[in-house]
Amino acid sequence: MHRHFGWDHPRRSRHGFSGPGMGGPGEGRGRHGRGPRIGRFLEHGDLRFVLLALIGETPAHGYELIRALEERTGGAYRPSPGAVYPTLALLEDEGYVRATEAAAGRKAYEITDEGRQALARQQGSVDAIFARLDTVGADDAGRHKVRRAMENVKTALKLRLSRGSDQAQAEQIAAILDEAASRIENL
Structure with a gap:
């Protein structure tokens, strides 16, 4: 049965991008499948803006972004490459980031002017997302x-x-x- 939710893109919800690899609810878990489900902290489209904000701070490649999120949450959340790389490709398609050649032939991503504008429009939401992620990191560090x-x-x-x-x-x-x-x- 096909359901149509008024999306204007096969992977876009009214609130941002969703679906497998797009950071939707339940996307990713703590290391080795343990820990809190990050879906409580990342809603549809959140991963997209989290990555954009991290790239806005400093150009990075996918693995660096995965590590940054894992460190920020005290190991409670480590997004999979299957979530991060399609989201980076999507951001590049939207013109929000551009790929540059980094060390060892890896693609590094840097934010574009369009990406900075999109991020500025969502700054309140991005700040709230990072506050939730920081809380998870602090809680997990104490438990550790x-x-x-x-x-x-x-x-x-x-x-x-x-x-x-x-x-x-x-x-x-x-x-x-x-x-x-x-x-x-x-x-």
């Missing part, structure tokens, strides 16, 4: 620190217990862990 600390405790316990411990040491370890648990619970 807690997970790292938990692993440190687990490793220290395994090492200590593998060397053996007497009753007094075992009671001391248990007291330390109980105190830590209590302090965490009361934060």
Whole structure:
């Protein structure tokens, strides 16, 4: 059954570009499929303007843009090349970016005057998108620190217990862990 939603382009919604590779809801997940679905943070067409804004800051090739988004979100979101490269091609077709030759024969993209104008018209939305992405990055960075600390405790316990411990040491370890648990619970 064919449904028509009033789109004037096969991959364009009323709010921007969408569909596979266009940054629509659910597009991309955390590394290895874990983490929050980025669809809560990137709506239809958001990836298009996020990439345009990043290119507006400094010319970049696709892999650099993928890395920049992954770093900005603390690893919570890493767009796939299958999402980024078609979006870059679309931006180039629209005249918002142009490809230049970069190191190692890679295509780098730089923003055009038309791209700057389009970005300026969407600046409020772009700022809101980046605020959401920055929040995700800050939240994930905090969780990462807690997970790292938990692993440190687990490793220290395994090492200590593998060397053996007497009753007094075992009671001391248990007291330390109980105190830590209590302090965490009361934060």
